[in-house]
Amino acid sequence: MRDRKRERLEIIHDILKIIREHNNSILPTPLLRYSNLSSQRFNEYLSELIEKGFIREVFDKKGRRYLSLTDKGFKYLEKYKKIIEFIEEFGL
Amino acid sequence: MPPSIPICFRMPPMEFFAIELVYSAIVVFLCFLIYFKTKEIYDLSRYKGIYHFRNAFLFLSLAYLVRLFIASFAFSIQLFDSRIEAPPNEWLMVRVLILLISYFSFMAIFSIACSLLWKKLESGILQHDVVLHAIALALSSFIFLTRSYYLFILFHIALLPILILTAVINYRSSEKRGPFISQIYIIYFLLFAFWVVNIAFLPLRGLQIEVRIPFYAASVLIMSLIAYRVVKIVS
Numbered sequence: 001m002r003d004r005k006r007e008r009l010e011i012i013h014d015i016l017k018i019i020r021e022h023n024n025s026i027l028p029t030p031l032l033r034y035s036n037l038s039s040q041r042f043n044e045y046l047s048e049l050i051e052k053g054f055i056r057e058v059f060d061k062k063g064r065r066y067l068s069l070t071d072k073g074f075k076y077l078e079k080y081k082k083i084i085e086f087i088e089e090f091g092l
Numbered sequence: 093m094p095p096s097i098p099i100c101f102r103m104p105p106m107e108f109f110a111i112e113l114v115y116s117a118i119v120v121f122l123c124f125l126i127y128f129k130t131k132e133i134y135d136l137s138r139y140k141g142i143y144h145f146r147n148a149f150l151f152l153s154l155a156y157l158v159r160l161f162i163a164s165f166a167f168s169i170q171l172f173d174s175r176i177e178a179p180p181n182e183w184l185m186v187r188v189l190i191l192l193i194s195y196f197s198f199m200a201i202f203s204i205a206c207s208l209l210w211k212k213l214e215s216g217i218l219q220h221d222v223v224l225h226a227i228a229l230a231l232s233s234f235i236f237l238t239r240s241y242y243l244f245i246l247f248h249i250a251l252l253p254i255l256i257l258t259a260v261i262n263y264r265s266s267e268k269r270g271p272f273i274s275q276i277y278i279i280y281f282l283l284f285a286f287w288v289v290n291i292a293f294l295p296l297r298g299l300q301i302e303v304r305i306p307f308y309a310a311s312v313l314i315m316s317l318i319a320y321r322v323v324k325i326v327s
Binding site: 009052072075076079082083085086087089090091092 | 130132133136137138139141142144145207208210259262263276277321322325326
């Protein structure tokens, strides 16, 4: 259990990391559970991440919606540490 | 009687141009380096603090470019004929350049302050970029209309304590602090203090190159320190 409020960048990182750790394909319900967010906040983040091209929706033959990372999503995970280090170093 | 050559077309000596050109080129290069090196992390994160940080160096680079024009022009007048009054259109050009440099300079200072305080400004009117632009434009227009270069310097000197105050507020409210954090506030302050010294020295008559060079060197050193930290982290 985290003892402090997660910041926006950290929440995005956590959501993307969960998808990556599930072989880059996960249903929205387990993603909501693992992300430790309220349903409303989760949907807001998910919509934003899809809209900004970090996550794409993939539908299987039964019409179930899976979530996968795009190249931009992988790039974000790769650069996350640098972004945080930059913010902390310059007090931003 | 031979036609008189407009003052703005008369050339100052090469050593002055060389030093001003090299100094401006280095500073503008470092500002653009910081701006472009942080593009990727900003595109990925859309983090407001990084946005304002980048803007600060973009506006500072534009201010230094305009400064080069003003320095060349002012030095030309001082060197060749200070007794002749420049035609009105030439002074209008100088005033327009001062309007531009004021605007870019105020925006650079506001942007660095916003990069430190953006979380506290989120619910206020200053969260909107257009408000910052409007304040910078209003101050610049006031300087333009009053024709006072000293007012321009005075506004900048007045903004420096505000910059220190934003740094103090930021430091007190930071949850996470990198090892570089206490130094970066001093570097920010020195960066803008040297900028004020730079612009304050411009109209001084007969300021020797030997006096200018140490200031320029210190200014480049400070800018290089910031650029070095940026490149080291993002590369």
